[in-house]
Amino acid sequence: MLSIIPQRIATSQLPAQQLRLISTSSYSLSGHNRWSKIHRGKAVEDGKKSIRFSKAVNEIILAARRGLDPANNASLASALRNAKSLDVPKDNITAALAKAAGPQGGDSDE
Numbered sequence: 001m002l003s004i005i006p007q008r009i010a011t012s013q014l015p016a017q018q019l020r021l022i023s024t025s026s027y028s029l030s031g032h033n034r035w036s037k038i039h040r041g042k043a044v045e046d047g048k049k050s051i052r053f054s055k056a057v058n059e060i061i062l063a064a065r066r067g068l069d070p071a072n073n074a075s076l077a078s079a080l081r082n083a084k085s086l087d088v089p090k091d092n093i094t095a096a097l098a099k100a101a102g103p104q105g106g107d108s109d110e
């Protein structure tokens with residue numbers, strides 16, 4: 001009768017390539033896909049943040065066309081409060097206000 005169970009081979013008889021596959025270390029591949037998991041989630045969050053920032057900036061631009069003084073323009077004051085609550089960077093807010101103010105001190109092409 002032939003035995004279906006394969007015979008055990010001593011590790012010293014295995015070729016070097018097969019010996020390398022036998023590894024008991026748990027750290028050899030740890031973290032190999034860590035960044036791939038992080039960047040997928042980061043891309044989703046950055047996309048959502050970009051949409052929120054764009055809406056806030058557009059709201060500022062529309063409100064600033066009625067006047068650049070938040071004390072006299074309630075919609076601008078509300079838009080600025082909303083932008084600050086969404087953590088829109090100051091640079092984006094100042095750029096939106098400058099865009100709403102239009103070209104200053106130069107000849108316009110329009």
